[in-house]
Amino acid sequence: xxxxxxxxxxxxxxxxxxxxxxxxxxxxxxxxxxxxxxxxxxxxxxxxxxxxxxxxxxxxxxxxxxxxxxxxxxxxxxxxxxxxxxxxxxxxxxxxxxxxxxxxxxxxxxxxxxxxxxxxxxxxxxxxxxxxxxxxxxxxxxxxxxxxxxxxxxxxxxxxxxxxxxxxxxxxxxxxxxxxxxxxxxxxxxxxxxxxxxxxxxxxxxxxxxxxxxxxxxxxxxxxxxxxxxxxxxxxxxxxxxxxxxxxxxxxxxxxxxxxxxxxxxxxxxxxxxxxxxxxxxxxxxxxxxxxxxxxxxxx
Numbered sequence: 001x002x003x004x005x006x007x008x009x010x011x012x013x014x015x016x017x018x019x020x021x022x023x024x025x026x027x028x029x030x031x032x033x034x035x036x037x038x039x040x041x042x043x044x045x046x047x048x049x050x051x052x053x054x055x056x057x058x059x060x061x062x063x064x065x066x067x068x069x070x071x072x073x074x075x076x077x078x079x080x081x082x083x084x085x086x087x088x089x090x091x092x093x094x095x096x097x098x099x100x101x102x103x104x105x106x107x108x109x110x111x112x113x114x115x116x117x118x119x120x121x122x123x124x125x126x127x128x129x130x131x132x133x134x135x136x137x138x139x140x141x142x143x144x145x146x147x148x149x150x151x152x153x154x155x156x157x158x159x160x161x162x163x164x165x166x167x168x169x170x171x172x173x174x175x176x177x178x179x180x181x182x183x184x185x186x187x188x189x190x191x192x193x194x195x196x197x198x199x200x201x202x203x204x205x206x207x208x209x210x211x212x213x214x215x216x217x218x219x220x221x222x223x224x225x226x227x228x229x230x231x232x233x234x235x236x237x238x239x240x241x242x243x244x245x246x247x248x249x250x251x252x253x254x255x256x257x258x259x260x261x262x263x264x265x266x267x268x269x270x271x272x273x274x275x276x277x278x279x280x281x282x283x284x285x286x287x288x289x290x291x292x293x294x295x296x297x298x299x300x
Contacts, residue, residue, distance in 0.1 A: 069226030073106025076234010
């Protein structure tokens with residue numbers, strides 16, 4: 001029987017038991033590939049990652065990301081959490097208070113920057129692919145119904161828009177925290193609306209926040225990915241920042257996004273959208289991580 005070790009980390013939080021939990025197998029080659037998906041399903045976290053040697057000739061390491069149901073080409077909290085684990089194990093080269101690593105993900109080479117404090121990783125930021133703006137869904141009644149809301153709960157004048165920075169989300173702006181708290185997904189309606197929007201998941205949000213220093217408050221639902229609700233979604237918050245900028249709800253720099261509050265796992269994600277000559281030129285999402293522990297699988 002082989003012992004296959006993993007580390008457990010909470011991502012997008014500075015406190016234990018907040019953020020989004022992640023399991024990282026730092027020695028991915030020791031894990032038989034046939035177990036990747038089955039282990040992710042057994043752990044039943046939003047994502048599990050496996051660290052492997054790079055294959056593209058450009059990156060420092062390869063990272064494969066699995067939800068309980070499928071492999072993803074890209075995700076935010078697994079990227080930050082994996083970098084955090086590798087940094088704590090001194091597997092990221094460099095010295096000083098700022099270091100960089102490039103991950104080979106399904107969407108291509110992905111730069112990650114780490115800031116250290118007292119010799120330990122303190123804040124991690126990833127770059128995301130530039131946004132692809134997909135369709136706006138005009139049937140607001142259908143969207144409200146799939147979220148168990150009234151159409152009046154949707155924010156007037158703000159479209160429901162599919163945007164992707166590596167993974168396509170349908171962004172649904174709501175009037176306030178009360179509406180966000182009422183959301184309950186109806187699976188049948190959910191599947192039909194997402195198909196029309198060419199999206200994999202829904203991010204419902206409001207500009208009303210729990211904390212005075214925050215910009216936006218949201219919830220992410222991805223049952224098709226095997227994630228009923230996610231406490232912190234880096235891959236959604238990059239395109240969320242692009243949405244807020246495109247539709248005039250916030251400036252691109254210094255966005256602070258709340259997520260996971262309704263789940264009892266408060267998370268803070270920091271988003272910066274760069275612009276050049278009126279066009280989006282960069283998408284960056286960052287946050288803190290907390291080491292929670294680890295364990296192993298005993299498998300033949």
